[in-house]
Amino acid sequence: MIMLSPLFGIVAFAVLSGLYLIRCLLSPLNRIPGPALAKYTSWVLKWHELNANRTKYIHSLHLKYGPVVRIAPNEVAFASQGAVKEIYCSAGSGYDKTEFYDLFMVYGRRTMFTTLNKDDHARRKRILADRYANSNVVRQPSLSGIAERANSFAQICAQSVGGSLDLFVILHAYAFDCVTHHLFHPYGANSLYSTSSDEEIMKEVYKDRLIQYYSPTLHKLIAKVLYPFAKPRETPLADRFVLEASAQQGVAPFTLVSRLHEKSSTLDSLDIAAECLDHMAAGIDTTGDGLCFLMWELSQPRSFRFQQRLQQELLEASPETAFDKLPFLDAVVMEGLRCFPAIPMSLPRYVPQGGREIDGFFVPERAIVSCQAYSVHRIDQAVFPQPDLFNPERWLEEDGDAQRRRLMFAFANGGRGCVGKHLALAEMKLLLREVYSRFITLPDPSMTAEMMEMSDQLISSRPLAARCLLRFSPIAKKG
Numbered sequence: 125m126i127m128l129s130p131l132f133g134i135v136a137f138a139v140l141s142g143l144y145l146i147r148c149l150l151s152p153l154n155r156i157p158g159p160a161l162a163k164y165t166s167w168v169l170k171w172h173e174l175n176a177n178r179t180k181y182i183h184s185l186h187l188k189y190g191p192v193v194r195i196a197p198n199e200v201a202f203a204s205q206g207a208v209k210e211i212y213c214s215a216g217s218g219y220d221k222t223e224f225y226d227l228f229m230v231y232g233r234r235t236m237f238t239t240l241n242k243d244d245h246a247r248r249k250r251i252l253a254d255r256y257a258n259s260n261v262v263r264q265p266s267l268s269g270i271a272e273r274a275n276s277f278a279q280i281c282a283q284s285v286g287g288s289l290d291l292f293v294i295l296h297a298y299a300f301d302c303v304t305h306h307l308f309h310p311y312g313a314n315s316l317y318s319t320s321s322d323e324e325i326m327k328e329v330y331k332d333r334l335i336q337y338y339s340p341t342l343h344k345l346i347a348k349v350l351y352p353f354a355k356p357r358e359t360p361l362a363d364r365f366v367l368e369a370s371a372q373q374g375v376a377p378f379t380l381v382s383r384l385h386e387k388s389s390t391l392d393s394l395d396i397a398a399e400c401l402d403h404m405a406a407g408i409d410t411t412g413d414g415l416c417f418l419m420w421e422l423s424q425p426r427s428f429r430f431q432q433r434l435q436q437e438l439l440e441a442s443p444e445t446a447f448d449k450l451p452f453l454d455a456v457v458m459e460g461l462r463c464f465p466a467i468p469m470s471l472p473r474y475v476p477q478g479g480r481e482i483d484g485f486f487v488p489e490r491a492i493v494s495c496q497a498y499s500v501h502r503i504d505q506a507v508f509p510q511p512d513l514f515n516p517e518r519w520l521e522e523d524g525d526a527q528r529r530r531l532m533f534a535f536a537n538g539g540r541g542c543v544g545k546h547l548a549l550a551e552m553k554l555l556l557r558e559v560y561s562r563f564i565t566l567p568d569p570s571m572t573a574e575m576m577e578m579s580d581q582l583i584s585s586r587p588l589a590a591r592c593l594l595r596f597s598p599i600a601k602k603g
């Protein structure tokens with residue numbers, strides 16, 4: 125009965141609050157710089173997350189407090205090369221992932237991306253890594269499939285001459301077609317040319333994941349009800365597409381699904397579909413938004429000379445020159461990924477048992493630590509002077525090249541870094557080569573800088589307006 129009295133409630137609340145306060149005041153993280161409130165609550169951080177602004181908020185803290193910042197009672201953000209090495213590369217694949225990654229579980233199964241600990245991850249990676257090796261990506265017919273799609277993209281640009289084109293949508297379509305080519309050929313999508321279900325699937329994947337982020341509790345609740353039936357959740361068209369495509373026989377040997385079928389003694393059909401859906405989602409927003417921000421920047425008057433230099437390199441190169449042997453194209457892509465990393469935000473990990481010293485600070489076990497590419501690419505101004513300036517030429521300087529590459533974190537680092545990196549780079553370079561050897565791009569007058577502000581999504585970032593209108597005009601032929 126006493127437990128029901130208001131006095132008991134008040135006393136219990138006071139005791140629990142007192143204990144919480146003592147815990148906060150004794151935390152070994154108190155030596156780490158950061159806003160005072162972060163010692164007691166994670167609500168400020170959550171507020172910024174809900175406003176799609178976590179990345180910029182954390183970056184502002186780095187600018188104020190330095191490369192090590194406490195951002196919540198149990199969470200610390202780092203931005204140095206030493207921290208990247210320790211958190212993401214120590215013992216090969218770095219520290220274990222946090223439960224944040226449960227949000228990406230598909231059909232109730234863990235995929236390579238969602239495995240939390242090293243051993244589970246290594247087992248899955250051993251199975252499929254060879255399909256993403258550069259040697260597999262750049263051989264035929266893997267590469268010609270991407271080249272064909274880049275060519276289709278340029279034809280769509282040509283049709284838009286005299287008007288404008290929404291790059292945001294069409295680049296997602298390109299990335300969707302390319303990644304599904306690599307996963308399922310000949311059963312990949314053709315959304316660049318279809319107006320129907322393929323386009324809907326692609327939109328579904330890049331839109332609806334947001335629901336999981338903003339309402340994780342609701343999402344978990346729904347997911348729990350559906351998992352036992354392995355039913356599609358918020359992305360029914362995408363789920364159906366992947367379930368069907370991943371069950372097809374007669375797929376090309378370079379595809380991911382051909383490799384997963386070889387392992388059907390250890391992976392059932394739902395594991396295979398889950399792995400494929402995960403890679404499909406991982407390959408759409410990232411490549412699509414990365415290219416979108418980059419082409420927008422190249423179209424600005426401030427960057428126009430870089431667009432011209434790129435066009436010059438592309439027009440002077442012989443058609444036989446491989447896409448990865450064009451130094452200025454490479455510099456443009458590197459600088460694009462540095463300034464506008466498609467995954468600019470924190471990649472959270474747990475500090476292992478016994479705690480670890482990171483960047484000169486002891487961090488106890490189970491604290492959440494992370495680096496975010498947006499800050500890693502900007503904080504060290506000795507390596508990246510004028511860090512907010514888009515300047516591809518910095519990648520052509522021999523001096524400091526090794527340091528710059530060491531600080532590139534767009535694809536993360538270590539054993540859990542992006543497995544699709546070579547595929548993504550091929551997609552980006554082939555598309556830019558097609559476009560900028562044929563067209564000059566300019567922003568549509570209706571677009572504003574604000575519309576292209578970075579807006580955080582679940583695990584990638586997109587332009588705020590989810591729209592990016594550019595105008596294409598053909599390059600005048602000489603002579």
Ligand code: HEM
Nearest residue numbers: 236237403406407410411414466467535536540542544548
């Ligand atoms: C510009 C394009 C891309 C960027 C910037 C990018 C970036 C990243 C980053 C930062 C991670 C680590 C995420 C984390 O630890 O939370 C990652 C992981 C991953 N990415 Fe990408 N990615 C891109 C394109 C792709 C593509 C095209 C695929 C195609 C399949 C892909 C598949 C994956 C997978 C499967 C993982 C999980 C790897 C693992 O856990 O071992 N990504 N990517």
